[in-house]
Amino acid sequence: MNIIVCIKQVPDTSEVKINPLTNTLIREGVPSIINPYDLHAIEAALQIREKKGGKLTVITMGPPQAEDALREAIAMGVDDVRLISDKAFAGSDTWATSYTLSRAIEKLGYDLILCGKQAIDGDTAQVGPEIAEFLDIPHIAYIKKIEEIGDGFVRVQRLMDDSYDVVESTIPVLLTVVKELNVPRLPSLRGKMAAKKAVITKMTLNDLDAEEDNIGLRGSPTKVKNIFAPPMKGDRKILEGTLENQINELVEVLKSIKCL
Numbered sequence: 001m002n003i004i005v006c007i008k009q010v011p012d013t014s015e016v017k018i019n020p021l022t023n024t025l026i027r028e029g030v031p032s033i034i035n036p037y038d039l040h041a042i043e044a045a046l047q048i049r050e051k052k053g054g055k056l057t058v059i060t061m062g063p064p065q066a067e068d069a070l071r072e073a074i075a076m077g078v079d080d081v082r083l084i085s086d087k088a089f090a091g092s093d094t095w096a097t098s099y100t101l102s103r104a105i106e107k108l109g110y111d112l113i114l115c116g117k118q119a120i121d122g123d124t125a126q127v128g129p130e131i132a133e134f135l136d137i138p139h140i141a142y143i144k145k146i147e148e149i150g151d152g153f154v155r156v157q158r159l160m161d162d163s164y165d166v167v168e169s170t171i172p173v174l175l176t177v178v179k180e181l182n183v184p185r186l187p188s189l190r191g192k193m194a195a196k197k198a199v200i201t202k203m204t205l206n207d208l209d210a211e212e213d214n215i216g217l218r219g220s221p222t223k224v225k226n227i228f229a230p231p232m233k234g235d236r237k238i239l240e241g242t243l244e245n246q247i248n249e250l251v252e253v254l255k256s257i258k259c260l
Helices: 034-054 064-076 093-106 128-137 189-197 243-256
Strands: 001-007 007-013 016-017 024-026 033-035 055-061 079-084 112-116 138-149 153-159 163-172 171-179 201-203
Touching: 001 034, 001 064, 001 093, 016 189, 033 034, 033 064, 034 055, 034 064, 034 112, 034 138, 034 171, 055 064, 055 093, 064 079, 064 138, 064 189, 079 093, 093 128, 093 243, 128 171, 138 163, 138 189, 153 171
Parallel strands: 001 055, 001 112, 055 079, 079 201, 112 171, 138 171
Antiparallel strands: 007 033, 016 024, 138 153, 153 163
16 A cells, blocks of 8 residues: 655744734744644554555655654654655645645555645645545545555544544545544654655656646735734633632623623
């Protein structure tokens, strides 16, 4: 089985800063991490490979520094990695990103594609399903459990608001996973040593046979006009004492702000 996992390097959310003049994220000097949901996708793929065999490849689209995320994936135990990187890809929205990743995946070959349900910097949850649409294969979102992978099919539990659905699909298929699926393993010492020595293979525009009208800023139908920090929350107070005292105090607070 040929398994592909798509990951994204994102700013550490505790360190995000915004330039007040340009309303853009300040990325210089900001620590980056693998998107947390993508770690669950890597772990799921590792478990599948351990049971079913095959090859596991992790890919990411980004600038040269995204190599760090791929090295972390190698340290976790993946077989191969690819960095999709070219100045022509700059400014891609979810459409252009999905298209570019789908061209890379087509080149690599695949049976099963795994993605985190969404990236914590954009929170769109669009890239995984859009990749499947470009590849013209089924996709199932919000996977909380992989029940079985058989001969040409997969059966999973899809997380819903108050329960879950059991869904079966033919292979190839793309799955987006949630954190309830598993606990990602920590990189081993041997894995870290292998990651440090690994040569990262890069795929550029020339390697993808992609249409230039569908990539980068030129191929992006949506544009970011500005970005801003949410307003600071007002004063907060923790009520203490007995339940009766807390209720009485809460009533007085609500009266003071004219909510009662």
